[in-house]
Each structure stands twice: as structure tokens, then as C-alpha cells.
Amino acid sequence: MTALLQIAARSAWNRRGTLALVVLSIALATALLIGLERLRNDIRGSFTQSVSGTDLIVGARTGPVQLMLYAVFRVGGATNNISMDGVRAVAAHRAVAWTVPIALGDSHRGHPVLGTTAGYFEHFAYGDRQPLVLAQGRAFSGTLDGLYEAVLGAEVAQRLGYRLGQRITLTHGLRAAGGDAGGELAAEHADKPFTVVGVLARTGTPVDRTVHVSLQAIEAIHLDWAGGAPLPGVSIAAEHARKFSLEPRQVTAALVGLKNRVAVFNVQRFVAEYEAEPLLAVLPGVALDELWAAVGLGERALLAMSGLVALVSLASLVAVVLAGLNERRRELAVLRAVGAGPRHVLALLAAEGALVTLSGAMLGAAAAAGAVLAAGPWVQQRFGITLQATAPTVEQWALFGAVLLAGMLASLVPGWRAYRLSLADGLTPRT
């Protein structure tokens, strides 16, 4: 058997040019399959990691997925605001341990601004109940003296090069990242600059892309605004804003934590039946699953497509080996003449196919791992998806195995053909 493998290896080396191409195409297909699986896994991971320890998210009545998208992922806009009275009513429910109101809608150079309370830094958690950690500085104080204080997500600070003490201005409304359209387009709250007092440690969640300020600050910067525009002739200086009532009357949504998670349906029902205004409460886990079910179709299509790519490259393996049979007629016939049986010829060709597939699949897996390592930071920064260069998952092993198995099966086709070729056929010269 060893001798046969050696012969297979040497024969393959003789035709290395063609076979290298096949190895390359199998490697690309494997890399695509494994890379996609990694991406799929990690996107799902990023999704489920983005919120933890929050039992309900309360917002204006819309779809659960929509509420989840704008309250947690800052994707899309809120359909409506909810009143602080509603949030207080939920907070007063006997099963509720804490509520953290959040107000969205403003931005800073494409990064969403989140107005919230100091409780956000205490209660909001991600991943496996990991709390937010300040890498530098402190959280905003939430008092009137610290009205214009901002805490940056890790990515905001890194991308814009901000440090503690940096003065920033917020923009009314949302603007796509990188779209620094300039003074004409931007509705800046330039009269009330904020000071960066803290930078959060990286979380790999949408928090990294967010600028956090207090709810009162959100009220303050909109004091001299009415009907969606600055009131003409009215300007309230930053210092004077403190004299007005800055109690928020409306927020975008609220995160709710319960004393006992078993009560979650009761609180959800309480919120749904709240009579003063239409509210919606979603369980983050359920909404995430719904979201994933909606995204899952495209995801499966991607996987099917990379499966097809793998199929095509295996077909090319069969084609190359089959085409090679013609020129190898003599070689095989010589083997037969020195005593190799048809079984040996079959084994020879099967071994060659297996070797080619194995090296291709290994090369592909290595390439996928390399790509994850190389592109990881870029993907994290650009899309907020943390790619993990960890040991292969069960699914990845399964895909790897499937490629190997398919390759071996495919190489049986030329093997079978060679098996059927008679000795005389190879030795009879044709013109």
C-alpha cells in the first residue's frame, strides 16, 4: 500500500501543473465554505451577544424585530417615542427591578447619540452578562454641573481619534458614517458643545459605535428647537439651559430588568395593556430569534451557493483526472504489465484524488483562518462583527469532512474508468 501511495505521489508530481490548479480550486471552494460558515456563526454570535441581562425592551408599538433593531442595534429609525409616564408606570410594576430609558435620534459624525441615565452603565450588559467597563475616565455625572458630558464607545474614540477632554458637537438627526457634508447640510447643535469625560472598553457590540450623554443633555440641546428646526430669533445659551426644566418627557425606548425572570410574561402583558398609550414590550431573546429567522433565508442561500462552488471544483477534479487518463494510458498499462491488478489501478487513482482533495481542503481551511486573522480587525471596524480566529466549530469540521468525502467519491469515477480499461488497450499504439 505504501508503495502504491508513493507511486501515486510521484505520478501526481509529474503532472503537478494541472493538479496544482485543481488543488487551488478546491482550496478556494473550501475556504469559501468554511469562511462563510465562520461568518454566519460569528454574525449570529455578535447578534446574540449584543444584549444580555435585559429582560424586556419597551418601546412604541411597532414590530418586535423593528424595536429590537433601533433600540439595540441602532439600525433604522424609531417609529414613535414613548412618554416618560409610560416608563414610570412600567418601573412601578411590582416585578420590575430597574428601568433604563434611552433616547435616540441625534448623531455625532455618523455615530448615533444615546441619551440615557447613569443606570445604563450599571445595568446594561452584553455577551455573557458582562457589564460595560470604562477604559478611560468616568461615566457622565448626570447632574446639572455635568450636563454637557459625553461617554464614547471604543470605536467612536478610535476612529475619530478622540481623547478625554475633547469638545464635540452633536448633530440633529442621523447621518451616515463618513458623510461629513459640512456646514450647509448639517443641523448642528453647535451652541452646546459636549466634553468627553469617558471612553468605554471595546465590547464588539453597537455600544462601541455610540456616543452616550444624559437624557437631560438631550433635552437641553433641543430647548430652543421647535417643530424640527431652531426657533428663529431664539437662542438659549448653554449656561442658561440649566435654568429650564430639563426633565425628559419623552424617550425612544426603555430597557427593563426584572426581579424574577419568570414574571416576564406578566410584565409584557402589563405593558401591552397599558391604557394611556400604545406600548410594546419584547423579550430580546425571542425577537433576536425572529430576526435571525428572517435573515436566515439569505444566509442559507449563501451556504447553498458556496456548496455549489465546492461541487463545481470537485467536478473539475473529476474532469482533470478523466482527461489525464488518456495521457496516462501508457503509464497505467505499464503498471498493469508489471503485475498491478485492476484493483491497484483503481486504488492508485482514488489515492491521487484523495491526496489532491486533502491538500486542497487543508490549504483552503488555512486560507480561511488566515483571512479571518487578516481581515478580522477591518470587519470589526467596518461592520461591527467580531470574527473569532478560534478552533473550528463542529459545523466547520463537518464541512471539511464533506469536502473530503465528496472529493474521494469523485475520484472513484476516473478510477472506475481506469479499472475498466483493458491491458491491451493501453499497450496497443494508436495513430
Add this chain to the structure above:
Amino acid sequence: MTRVFLSLAVLLGLAGTATAQAPAGVPAMKPPLAAPGAAGVAAKPGEPRTITWEALVPADWDPFKDFKGIDFQMLDDGDPRANEWLKKMRQAWDDAPVNPALVGQVVRIPGFVVPLEDSKEGLKEFLLVPYFGACIHSPPPPANQIIHVLPNPPVKGVRSMDTVWISGKLTTGKTDTYMGASSYRIEATQVAPYKEPAR
């Protein structure tokens, strides 16, 4: 008003069936997710006992007791008492007690998953409920028809509203909280997909 009236009737109807089925292990009707053998079948030693959701209701619990002597037939449309009683009924369901006879036992029970805490290793916390859509429909199931499950190790590949068998020791949650006395909790050692029993 008709809606309130209907809900009241539904709640009371539920209460009726619960009391009728009250003796643990002797379900009056086939539950939506019944074990192939009926509840209360004596398990082999060392093996978890397969129970049904009815068994989780204590035999002597009567949600009806505060409503004795009230003739609901005489309620007119718009009667303010209807709403009040409805709220009281809801309260009774929210405070539904656990069955002390089952606490501490190793049990096996099927149900639907409502995910709570997902991590990289898999689902770490979920609620097990007896019927599909228990979190969306009204009214929510009573306190003793929800089990807080903490699988160990975390389970992978289980999504919202998947049906599973869980087995583990049935305990009660923290006592000082919302759900009246206490609520069920299982630190499940095993979570397996549920398969429809052969009929």
C-alpha cells in the same frame, strides 16, 4: 365590555379545569404535550420521573376560593365588578403556588422554549412553557405553569418556541420576589429535542 366578560369566562373556565385535574398525576384530559405514558408513572430508581404540566399545580390549590357564592350570570354589561374580579383572578394566577410534593424531585417534562440568555456557548437560561405562543397570547400562563430552566452545560441550536424535553431537579426560585411565594426552577442536566409520541 364583552371582551372583559369573555376573558373572565375563559379565566374561570381555566380555573374550573385546573381544580378538576387537581390530584397530581391524574390528568383529566390529554395535555398538549403529553408524555407517552401518563403522568405519575413510577420511574425506575435513578431515572427522572416524567411528569405533566398538571402535576405542577398543587392538589389543594383552589383559585376559585375567593369567588365562592358569586353568580357571574347576574353581571350586567359594564358592571365595574367584572373588571375588578378579572384583576383579582389575574392576581390569583400570578401568585399560583408551587406543588411542594414535587419540589426536590428529579423530573422530566416537555415544553416550549422561550429564550432568555444566549451566550457563545449556547443558551444559558430559558423559560419552559406548556403551550405554543405562551408569551404572546393572552392571558399569560399562571406562575406555576412556567419553569425557569438553567441548562448545564448550555445548549446549542435551540431556538425560540422549539419543543424540548428537559430533565433535572425541580427546585423553587427566590422566595422574596414578585411571584407570590415562589416559582419553579430546574437546573437541567439534559435538554433533548421533543419528538411526537407514536400514536
